[in-house]
Amino acid sequence: GESVGLHLPTLSVQEGDNSIINCAYSNSASDYFIWYKQESGKGPQFIIDIRSNMDKRQGQRVTVLLNKTVKHLSLQIAATQPGDSAVYFCADTQGGSEKLVFGKGTKLTVNP
Amino acid sequence: DTAVSQTPKYLVTQMGNDKSIKCEQNLGHDTMYWYKQDSKKFLKIMFSYNNKELIINETVPNRFSPKSPDKAHLNLHINSLELGDSAVYFCASSRTGSGNTIYFGEGSWLTVV
Numbered sequence: 001g002e003s004v005g006l007h008l009p010t011l012s013v014q015e016g017d018n019s020i021i022n023c024a025y026s027n028s029a030s031d032y033f034i035w036y037k038q039e040s041g042k043g044p045q046f047i048i049d050i051r052s053n054m055d056k057r058q059g060q061r062v063t064v065l066l067n068k069t070v071k072h073l074s075l076q077i078a079a080t081q082p083g084d085s086a087v088y089f090c091a092d093t094q095g096g097s098e099k100l101v102f103g104k105g106t107k108l109t110v111n112p
Numbered sequence: 113d114t115a116v117s118q119t120p121k122y123l124v125t126q127m128g129n130d131k132s133i134k135c136e137q138n139l140g141h142d143t144m145y146w147y148k149q150d151s152k153k154f155l156k157i158m159f160s161y162n163n164k165e166l167i168i169n170e171t172v173p174n175r176f177s178p179k180s181p182d183k184a185h186l187n188l189h190i191n192s193l194e195l196g197d198s199a200v201y202f203c204a205s206s207r208t209g210s211g212n213t214i215y216f217g218e219g220s221w222l223t224v225v
Contacts, residue, residue: 038153043217046213098168099168100145102154104152
């Protein structure tokens with residue numbers, strides 16, 4: 001089976017709240033992790049990435065946290081906006097491979 | 113300018129037909145991919161090419177044949193289309209090596225009737 005999975009298939013938040021999307025992976029050899037955003041009718045769009053030698057990385061309104069002990073990855077979106085509504089995927093590459101393995105996706109809905 | 117572009121965006125065809133999806137990237141990347149997304153939004157790699165050479169070939173029926181005429185193009189030809197081939201097919205590209213961001217095209221919606 002796939003090594004990357006998600007805890008919640010859907011997440012609904014109020015505009016302005018912070019969102020947290022979680023992801024679990026099973027392969028200890030995973031060394032590079034990416035979060036993608038996919039809006040309806042479009043391709044996956046890169047949001048942020050993190051390598052296994054880091055435990056936190058911040059971007060604009062987004063933060064990715066990596067906990068290698070429990071093989072857990074999370075994406076935090078600050079001050080969530082309606083434009084953040086999309087399906088979010090975590091993905092990883094394993095042991096130097098270029099093969100990107102995707103999780104199942106979490107649909108984020110932002111209510112005005 | 114679209115970085116990874118694929119055509120057609122929508123394709124409706126009958127079972128048994130042969131069809132192709134074309135992909136081009138203008139990012140100067142050496143590696144290109146085809147991913148398939150099913151009705152449950154699950155994304156899975158099918159193939160990857162590096163400098164026109166096949167690198168990754170997942171368990172995909174041999175009715176699917178990728179072709180890379182040069183490193184900026186990776187086309188996907190599908191023979192004898194089946195109902196189960198209906199999906200969204202995404203082309204993608206990246207620089208060579210693990211840990212490089214993979215950039216996706218907008219997808220090609222294939223419906224087999």
